[in-house]
Amino acid sequence: MGHTRKNDKEAEVIDENLRRVYQDMLDEKVPDRFLDLIAQLKSQDEGGNSTGGDAK
Amino acid sequence: MSGDPRDELVDHLPALRAFALSLTRNGAVADDMVQDTLVKAWSKISSFEPGTNMRAWLFTILRNTYYSNRRKAGREISDAEGIFTESLSEKPAHDGRLQMADFRRAFVKLTDEQREALILVGAQGFSYEDAAETCGVAVGTIKSRVNRARARLSELLNLDEDDKLEMTDQATMAVVTGGRPAAR
Numbered sequence: 369m370g371h372t373r374k375n376d377k378e379a380e381v382i383d384e385n386l387r388r389v390y391q392d393m394l395d396e397k398v399p400d401r402f403l404d405l406i407a408q409l410k411s412q413d414e415g416g417n418s419t420g421g422d423a424k
Numbered sequence: 425m426s427g428d429p430r431d432e433l434v435d436h437l438p439a440l441r442a443f444a445l446s447l448t449r450n451g452a453v454a455d456d457m458v459q460d461t462l463v464k465a466w467s468k469i470s471s472f473e474p475g476t477n478m479r480a481w482l483f484t485i486l487r488n489t490y491y492s493n494r495r496k497a498g499r500e501i502s503d504a505e506g507i508f509t510e511s512l513s514e515k516p517a518h519d520g521r522l523q524m525a526d527f528r529r530a531f532v533k534l535t536d537e538q539r540e541a542l543i544l545v546g547a548q549g550f551s552y553e554d555a556a557e558t559c560g561v562a563v564g565t566i567k568s569r570v571n572r573a574r575a576r577l578s579e580l581l582n583l584d585e586d587d588k589l590e591m592t593d594q595a596t597m598a599v600v601t602g603g604r605p606a607a608r
Contacts, residue, residue: 378578383546385527390547392524393442402437405459409466410430 429478430469433462436479439548443483446543447490449532461486480550480558487540487559494536530580534573541569 440461444454464485465472472481531539537559544555545566552570556563577583 378583379574381583382574382577382581385524386531386542386546389524389528389531390442390446390543393445394438396438396441398437398441399455401455402458402462403434405462406433406466409463 428469429472429474430466432478433465433482436482439479440482440486443543443548444486444490446547447487447536447540457486457490460489464489477554479548480554483544483558484560491536526581527577530577533580534576538569538573538576541566542573545570546574 437458440458441454444457444461445451448454448457461482465482468485472478534542540559541555544550544558545552550558552563552566556566559566
């Protein structure tokens with residue numbers, strides 16, 4: 369049926385669109401809640417005795 | 425020693441969120457998933473082998489969390505609120521290129537397993553081997569999921585109509601060879 373080349377072309381169109389959709393998502397700013405969470409996890413570790421409070 | 429691998433977590437946040445959103449198609453669910461993943465990754469860091477693919481490791485934690493929740497709920501989380509398809513900014517289409525909204529609408533109709541395989545291989549650039557390991561399945565399974573996902577998208581987007589494909593072709597090649605078009 370000679371569909372190989374056509375399938376390649378379809379895959380190319382799809383992947384190009386896929387990458388653009390994905391890139392849009394990658395470009396979104398990461399919400400502060402995640403940076404805050406990491407900082408909190410870190411300070412709990414450093415505090416040893418996890419009070420999650422006010423380590424720097 | 426290069427210090428605590430957990431210091432790298434922050435570098436993977438954008439990819440982790442993008443993967444979560446692709447999988448869940450729902451911003452709020454995706455961010456909860458990312459939060460769970462970070463907490464788990466933090467406490468299970470000893471199971472991460474330094475020097476291996478941390479992104480794949482994180483994706484594994486995230487998808488396991490997602491599928492375990494899905495099992496509990498007994499169904500796929502839907503894009504009922506249209507968050508994935510509607511809330512992301514729409515860029516104007518040039519030439520005959522596919523409208524992103526059309527593509528998103530088709531993308532959300534794939535099964536979770538198909539979206540996941542396609543994103544890992546087609547967008548994130550994982551090797552079939554890394555994608556297989558991330559998903560805990562055989563390489564052949566990933567290949568067939570990717571193929572079925574592409575076939576389904578082609579069908580949904582009518583890419584099998586030759587004229588439409590010709591129209592998109594030129595714009596596609598421009599992007600493939602010349603990078604992204606000028607933004608906004």
